[in-house]
Amino acid sequence: MEIKPINSYDAMSKLAAKIVAGQIINKPKTVLGFATGSTPLSMYRELVKLYKKSKLDFSKVTTFNLDEYLGLSPEHPQSYHYYMYENFFKYVNIREENIHIPKGNAEDPVQECLDYEKEIEKIGGIDLQILGIGINGHVGFNEPDINLEAKTHVIQLSDDTITTNSRFFKNLDEVPKKAITMGMATIMRSKKIILMAWGAEKKKPILKVISGHIATEVPASLLQLHNDVILIVDKKIYPSSIVTDPLFYPDKI
Numbered sequence: 001m002e003i004k005p006i007n008s009y010d011a012m013s014k015l016a017a018k019i020v021a022g023q024i025i026n027k028p029k030t031v032l033g034f035a036t037g038s039t040p041l042s043m044y045r046e047l048v049k050l051y052k053k054s055k056l057d058f059s060k061v062t063t064f065n066l067d068e069y070l071g072l073s074p075e076h077p078q079s080y081h082y083y084m085y086e087n088f089f090k091y092v093n094i095r096e097e098n099i100h101i102p103k104g105n106a107e108d109p110v111q112e113c114l115d116y117e118k119e120i121e122k123i124g125g126i127d128l129q130i131l132g133i134g135i136n137g138h139v140g141f142n143e144p145d146i147n148l149e150a151k152t153h154v155i156q157l158s159d160d161t162i163t164t165n166s167r168f169f170k171n172l173d174e175v176p177k178k179a180i181t182m183g184m185a186t187i188m189r190s191k192k193i194i195l196m197a198w199g200a201e202k203k204k205p206i207l208k209v210i211s212g213h214i215a216t217e218v219p220a221s222l223l224q225l226h227n228d229v230i231l232i233v234d235k236k237i238y239p240s241s242i243v244t245d246p247l248f249y250p251d252k253i
């Protein structure tokens, strides 16, 4: 894992956007995996800027989002469909038919998962996947458990996730309790992964992710098995002294 401790949220977003832009320039017909949430918001803004100022061309790009709440229609303001269009897609020249987000209101969610996985396979997998991390160590909506699912699936959200994500809803009851998410294998098959983490509440999961231990109770720790992950991380939660301390062991922090 290549670790890039960074000074500001702004710098993290610019660096991630630069890597995404580089990917598109090197391979215009690239397949990107996108995340939602607070973490990548500014990265999307930077990409819109690059489209407007530097003519970064999204016309051949295909995208697959990690996840979507089950039961929410694309028009629901808290759906990830809505988030992606409002924060990104409607400002760049991406083709509608190249955008993929699991349908939260699919009549048959299990079939939707199978179809979604098939679409990713058909195109040859994801070239570059953007990830945030949950305070419980989830990636996508792969929640901590003794078993994890490999492929795109319907998942029961953990109480931690429901509580954390309630900040976007009127109250706890409004938060969907289930979601569709890419599985860990879907994510791990991406050729390259950028994991971004900003803020004090991400310290605990991030230290577990780079601990050298792998546990399904910290799904993001599986990323240590991938050979091309860039972790762009808040310097305050990941001081460079850790990188050089041979006795570093996260449980002691």
Ligand code: F6R
Pocket (backbone or CB within 6 Å): 034, 035, 036, 037, 038, 039, 040, 066, 067, 131, 132, 133, 134, 135, 138, 139, 140, 141
């Ligand atoms: C979102 C997603 C989640 C988030 C994670 C962090 O599509 O898959 O795994 O990346 O919950 O969320 P934020 O960025 O809001 O802290």
